[in-house]
Amino acid sequence: MGLRAIGNGNTNSPAASNEDVRKLKFISLSRRLFRIFVVATLPLYAIPGLAYTFPVDPSAPSSLKTPPTGTGFGNAARNQMFLSDSFVGHNIAGGFYTTPSTPWINGQDVIVSDIPFVGGEVYWNSVLNTWVSNGIRYFTGNGVPNHPTGLFPIPSDQPAYPYYAALPDPAGEYPNASYLPIETYDLYMSVPQNPVYSNIPTAIGELTFAIATQTGATFHVNLASTNDANPYVDPIAGLPMDQCWGHPVHMQYHYHGYSWKCFPNQGNQIEHSPLFGIALDGFGVFGPRGDGGVLLTNEDLDVCHGHSGKIDWDGILTDMYHYHLNNEFPYGPGCFRGTQIGTFSSNGDPSVTSAVPGPAPLLGALAALRCSRRLRKRCRLQASPRE
Numbered sequence: 001m002g003l004r005a006i007g008n009g010n011t012n013s014p015a016a017s018n019e020d021v022r023k024l025k026f027i028s029l030s031r032r033l034f035r036i037f038v039v040a041t042l043p044l045y046a047i048p049g050l051a052y053t054f055p056v057d058p059s060a061p062s063s064l065k066t067p068p069t070g071t072g073f074g075n076a077a078r079n080q081m082f083l084s085d086s087f088v089g090h091n092i093a094g095g096f097y098t099t100p101s102t103p104w105i106n107g108q109d110v111i112v113s114d115i116p117f118v119g120g121e122v123y124w125n126s127v128l129n130t131w132v133s134n135g136i137r138y139f140t141g142n143g144v145p146n147h148p149t150g151l152f153p154i155p156s157d158q159p160a161y162p163y164y165a166a167l168p169d170p171a172g173e174y175p176n177a178s179y180l181p182i183e184t185y186d187l188y189m190s191v192p193q194n195p196v197y198s199n200i201p202t203a204i205g206e207l208t209f210a211i212a213t214q215t216g217a218t219f220h221v222n223l224a225s226t227n228d229a230n231p232y233v234d235p236i237a238g239l240p241m242d243q244c245w246g247h248p249v250h251m252q253y254h255y256h257g258y259s260w261k262c263f264p265n266q267g268n269q270i271e272h273s274p275l276f277g278i279a280l281d282g283f284g285v286f287g288p289r290g291d292g293g294v295l296l297t298n299e300d301l302d303v304c305h306g307h308s309g310k311i312d313w314d315g316i317l318t319d320m321y322h323y324h325l326n327n328e329f330p331y332g333p334g335c336f337r338g339t340q341i342g343t344f345s346s347n348g349d350p351s352v353t354s355a356v357p358g359p360a361p362l363l364g365a366l367a368a369l370r371c372s373r374r375l376r377k378r379c380r381l382q383a384s385p386r387e
């Protein structure tokens with residue numbers, strides 16, 4: 001992803017040394033070669049059988065465990081999500097999950113081979129920048145992943161279409177959820193660099209609770225609403241996702257369930273999984289393996305779907321709390337263990353946008369403003385995130 005963020009043509013640095021000039025020339029040449037490469041390989045994408053190759057997932061579960069009807073989300077407990085009563089502005093107090101009767105559900109098992117995944121192979125120029133300053137870890141980007149996604153809006157001849165067509169668009173902008181597109185957006189996230197563990201878990205209060213640092217997209221809470229009397233379902237039980245277990249809402253592509261299969265660095269089968277993401281409280285989100293490569297079940301994890309142990313944290317082996325992804329609901333963090341919850345925004349840095357009133361065309365100016373407020377190097381990277 002760094003490749004796409006570098007080389008935005010900003011050659012006006014006042015302190016450009018000869019070495020800088022050489023680097024810029026090199027970057028410029030690299031860009032030309034890269035473009036030639038892209039042009040040369042583009043037709044390949046259209047040839048059936050020569051499509052994108054996803055990384056091989058050595059742990060490939062054939063089923064996932066979805067929560068039984070009656071499972072609540074008002075308290076912290078294993079196999080649950082713990083959501084605040086005013087979750088994204090809706091009063092969900094007293095709500096509970098219903099297991100839908102979709103064809104890929106057998107008891108509490110989600111049968112992977114029976115899911116009519118959303119088809120298509122759509123490529124994105126993913127951008128994700130990250131840096132640390134004064135104990136805060138920052139992320140900016142455009143929210144789309146570095147792997148192909150399914151085709152959204154979903155064509156009406158697709159097997160996945162009726163499931164989406166039966167659901168309302170949560171934002172009320174489209175006739176139903178089948179119309180929802182994926183678009184880039186101005187992703188901003190700030191979290192504690194070195195989070196502190198709390199004995200008392202914190203409920204999750206918003207849709208986006210973690211960023212997938214390996215891909216540039218985000219994870220959303222595993223709660224979907226339907227038209228039924230009790231409207232709450234586990235999204236992967238009620239809806240087919242694309243083959244990376246992602247789909248859009250509010251134009252934002254995000255993951256549920258078994259998304260780690262599409263992440264480029266799977267680690268190996270005899271070691272603890274590598275970092276897959278960072279949660280909003282700053283703790284790391286790792287793949288499905290614990291020490292020695294053992295696949296972790298919910299019994300191995302606490303009520304927030306994590307545990308403490310030695311992990312690579314900013315390049316240093318550190319004994320600290322962290323979350324794991326696995327194939328049992330809630331598949332990733334179910335609540336927060338950190339004492340501080342960070343900030344996520346799909347409209348850029350909220351501290352900047354609130355200080356500068358004005359319509360969307362100001363976004364470029366806002367990016368420049370961010371530059372003066374933060375590391376200049378970061379700003380150059382950010383000034384032209386899309387190529």
Ligand SMILES: [Zn+2]
Nearest residue numbers: 289290291309
């Ligand atoms: Zn672990």
